[in-house]
Amino acid sequence: MADKKARIAVLVSGGGTNLQAILDAERSEIIKSGKVVVVISSRPDAYALERAKAAGVPAHTVSKKEAASQEAFEEGITVLLDKYKAELIVLAGFMSILSESFTKKYERRIINVHPSLSPSFCGEGFYGLRVHKAALERGVKVTGATVHFVNEIPDGGEIIMQKAVRIRKGDTPEKLQKRVMREAEWKILPAAVEAVSEEIVSKR
Numbered sequence: 001m002a003d004k005k006a007r008i009a010v011l012v013s014g015g016g017t018n019l020q021a022i023l024d025a026e027r028s029e030i031i032k033s034g035k036v037v038v039v040i041s042s043r044p045d046a047y048a049l050e051r052a053k054a055a056g057v058p059a060h061t062v063s064k065k066e067a068a069s070q071e072a073f074e075e076g077i078t079v080l081l082d083k084y085k086a087e088l089i090v091l092a093g094f095m096s097i098l099s100e101s102f103t104k105k106y107e108r109r110i111i112n113v114h115p116s117l118s119p120s121f122c123g124e125g126f127y128g129l130r131v132h133k134a135a136l137e138r139g140v141k142v143t144g145a146t147v148h149f150v151n152e153i154p155d156g157g158e159i160i161m162q163k164a165v166r167i168r169k170g171d172t173p174e175k176l177q178k179r180v181m182r183e184a185e186w187k188i189l190p191a192a193v194e195a196v197s198e199e200i201v202s203k204r
């Protein structure tokens, strides 16, 4: 039954392909223990907002740029999380670091997808294409994606799932980003969302 499902808020900042993977997984019942009830973007122009609307999910913007402070930004998000009674917060291409007071409030209730094998190419400054550029510059032969719980250490929370992806000759950051998304992120993020949702529901 729908009200037995964990209520999920997805936080985004950009294209929203990971959000799409979650919405598709919900439709195909790969995610059966959770339901996306709201999408919150830190940018008004994020294409992810269109994806939410197309799926009939309420979509809101809390602009990071226009917020007077980090506190005000997080307060704007909290108001929406409360309004939609969110139980699980999924960071899917959300490009803001959340403060300790925010992450403490939602302990083991926030998960993030990161486009590398943690602890490589993680932490402040490693986001989006920069991660793949750093991996190629270092010459690693294997990279991948990680889904982890979010705590006060950027990309430092407990790992939930990882998937490796091979580097190929001729890879550019753009090519690698697409392959890591397709082969790893879009698979492990929905799987982790289901696993954590199931845990939330089982504890009720």
Ligand code: GAR
Binding pocket: 012, 013, 014, 015, 016, 017, 018, 019, 048, 092, 093, 094, 095, 113, 114, 115, 126, 127, 128, 131, 181, 185
């Ligand atoms: C994804 O590759 C995601 O892992 C990464 O940004 C991209 C967002 O794409 N996130 C980070 O780098 C966070 N540290 P999307 O908007 O299409 O899902």
